[in-house]
Amino acid sequence: MANSRMISRVLALVLCLSIALMGAAFAEGKHLNGALYWFGGSLDAAADWDGWTTCRVGITETLVTVNENYEIVPLLADHWEQPDDTTWVMHIRDGVTFHNGKSVDGEAVKKSLERAMSMQDRAVSAAKIASIEADGQNVTITTTEPFGAFLANISEPMYSIIDVDAGTDFASAPIATGPFMVTGFEVNTQIDLARYEGYWGGASDIDTMTILMIDDDSTRGMALQGGQVDIVQRIAWTDIPTFEADENMQVFDTQGARTRILSFNYENPFLADVNVRKAIAAGINYEALVGVLGSGVSVAGAPYPASSPYGYDTLDRQTYNAEAAANYLSEAGFADEDGNGYVEKDGEELTLTITYSNGSFTTMLEAVQDMLKQVGIHIELLIVDSTSELGENGTFDILCGNTQVLSTGDPQWYLDSFFKTGSANNVTKYSNADLDAVIAQLAQTFDIAGREALTIEAEKIMLEDCAAIWMVGENNFVVANSKVSNITPYPIDYYFVDQHLTID
Amino acid sequence: MNSYVKKALHSPSFMVLLILAILLVLVPIFAPQLAPHDPLETNYSASMVEHSGEYPLGTVQIGRCILSRLIWGGRTSLLIVFWVVAIVAAVGILLGVIAGFMGGWVDMLITRLNDIVVAIPSTVFVIALVSVLGPSLRNTVFAMSLVGWTEYCRVSRALVLSVRENNYVDMARMGGLNEAQVIRRVILPNVFPYLLVNITQDIGANLLTLSGLSLLGLSSQPPTPEWGFMLSEGRKFITAAPWLIIWPGSVIVLHVIIFNLLGDSLRDILDPRYEKPIKKWRKLKQWQTVE
């Protein structure tokens, strides 16, 4: 008897609790909930990579931007000219105001850019700025050397223009020019935003916005399905068919510029042989990889993606050809003498380790391992915390990583960093005098057609040499429920929310 | 000991559970004979099949047979767990017996060590250790063993203390046995049956810990099949292919339940304290109503 009374009391309590839990809060006006997979430590665009977040959620803007077709287009600067190889005169659009109503002039831009350069070395090296002069709505920027990638690189979000004199905390309440202004920020958790009425491009239709940080891909997808958020950037690729089949969901994909690449250690005697590299490249079935990974990736096979203007269709790309792979191997002197399925040369088995740090590569690399086994190459997989250290020490055979090959929409950074002889990030120790010459020429070429031609020339050299294997390009996904409209899918993933976005 | 064996043989539930447990262990041992496919064999045309004649439990993303991977996965998962349990039981019992038998500063030192290890949050500690040492089977076993021995140490120490109070230790000493012989011939046989319960149930507990580690990517290196790894991979596909998480989860639960039940029924046999009360209670009740 005592027991049944106790139970009924407990039941009553549980019931009360659950009723209390049912109360849900509803926001007024047009409110959009979004989710991103990463926030920085602050909302200070000039700090670290935090500008990527402020740019994604529409808080900050740069002088120029990169559109859907990888073209550099005006943003805060509406036109510019280049009196000589190292001087850029940029005119700041009239009528642009900061979130506090102050209008943006040359002086404000100068202060903001100078602050960015004082904040981190990356801001000094990326645009190679020597000095900035302000004159009314004009800024005159001088570079330290003729630098063809200047215009593209100044679009990097760390060069976002913010009000340096606003007096608010840069880290949590920056005053910038974007369509949305910050009303609340919790590190790694949530950003609250409200529409900026005075936005120069026309105020947004959305009143308020909450952006959550959800770092797990499948959880982010579930939050969207469960209705907790309306729009997300990036979901688990395996979920894409489910979302595409769901009539309440819209999926936008663009071929991004983040490519999954196998980089060789050129100090490895096997890999120093171009035929071995080519055998690996021909042994991977890129179409099958895409089939396995689902709609999240596209076949690459060349350094720059098909959506970019760098001659993808005209290049002799890396393609699957098991027969060719076998020929390359025998040309390099390899044969399966002991009949164990793997080829040897001088009694040494062709065994190579692919090292990677990103757990989401596992499935793809297991498939690669299996494909290369078919042509007789023994691949081992090793997942580590960080590949950078191994890279520096040269203690690796093959590294697998995903690299933004068109950072800021320009090809030069990728070539400079990874393939130029002796460059700091060139951990593979790749060296090719012809390529070095093309890269040097690229730095001094400013006209778009000329840069494109040089880039294609560089690609040809790299493909001929099989300098790396560009396996698949990661697509950018924006997935939203049917309440959201006017979504612009950008190929560069630090563009996401803009003033056009609306919600019912 | 013999009376225990006799009792066990007469307990049908224990015998059934024991047979089930043995069967579960035999499955991975005979994996090459039982598995319908090579666990690493891929079939790109059969990616994420739900179930078919060829793949009874479906396939993963690159077309590997889930059933075969579960069967082979037992080799990794159970091996890790058996190693961990063997190590922690051996180390824990040894330390506990030494502490209980020697007493004094040795006892204090071991008890303090025990206290410190208990104070460390074990999941976080294991994660820290494995990620520093690098994920591999050996490191996982090592890290899990470092935190797992305390319960054995505590229990065996207490048991030794109570055995010591019985006269037969003194009698054995008088009979000319030295310390080591007393431990081996008198104390361990008395202590071991009680710890057997712990050992059996620890198998289940460690399987659960291991699956948690796998969630954070700290168990086996791919492509080696392992249950926890399969579970955490499956989590990514929960909306698209829920069976990828349901099957490995069910296999883990099945093992944990069988070994826990086996432990429970073993305790009923070895530790009469858990069997009696209700009979006694009923007796009391009758007696009360009579009054």
Next chain:
Amino acid sequence: MKKYIVGRVLFVIPIMLALSFFTFALTYLSPSDPITLKYERMGAVPDKELVEAEKEQAGLNDPFLAQYWHWLQNVLRGDLGKSYFYGTTVWSEMTRRIPNTLVLTGATLLLTVLLATPLGILSAVKQGTWVDGLIRFISFFGVSMPSFWVGTLLMYAFGVKLQLLPILGSGDLRHLVLPAATLAFWMVSLYVRRVRGSMLEEMNKDYLTGALAQGMSRRRVILKQILPNSLLSVITMFAMSIGSLLGGATIVETIFEWKGVGKMAVEAISVRDYPIIQGYVLWMAIIYVTVNLVVDLSYHYLDPRIRLGGRR
């Protein structure tokens, strides 16, 4: 009494010193460094010079003992340092995370006490009946399922399919339901088993015969004699559970994106964010000492015959 409490509280200092030194040594052994890992996490490729400069600035190139000494000096001045990864101070990160963990722990413990005690008693009293069988069956499942499996399935069922509850984040009470339920399912099951076990053990003791012989009613014997005594033996274990929950239910916090200390610790470990790891270790030392103190005091309160500090 006061002296005893002060002594126990001061005990946090040697524990802290030992644990922090050990943690430092462990993280120092790790081959990767926090600055490189931070950039890798962002998907960025930083210049080597930039990384070197940042490492130098953060003092990561100093010898091991110098780093530890430097950190210790700052802590003594009340400065826990700054996270390499989040860019915030350790203090602000901890004070933001701890309330979340407290809420989750509190909800779980509430459910555990409210459900496990009556169910455990019921199961023990009705030993051998279908009620006992059912309770044992369900609690058996509860302790046999991996918590992240349960959590993910609950998330899928209630968040995605039925759309009844938000599946992640920490906000109002509705956010609390799924993570608390996941944890409580396991905790309740565990304690139903423990309460039942210790009740049965207690019911087997001889003094009950005497109590019943004196004419006490059965209900009275259960409530006044058996229950307090059997709960006494469960308390230590319960305190340990509280301690480990306060240390963060790592797995559950991770899958539900619950921004508590457990998730923080795991994230910090994976990017070698030493200052945060040390802050977490400090928090653990405080919990350990507090929990032990509370256990001792509650023993003393529940059974005055037990001397303070005499437990063991």
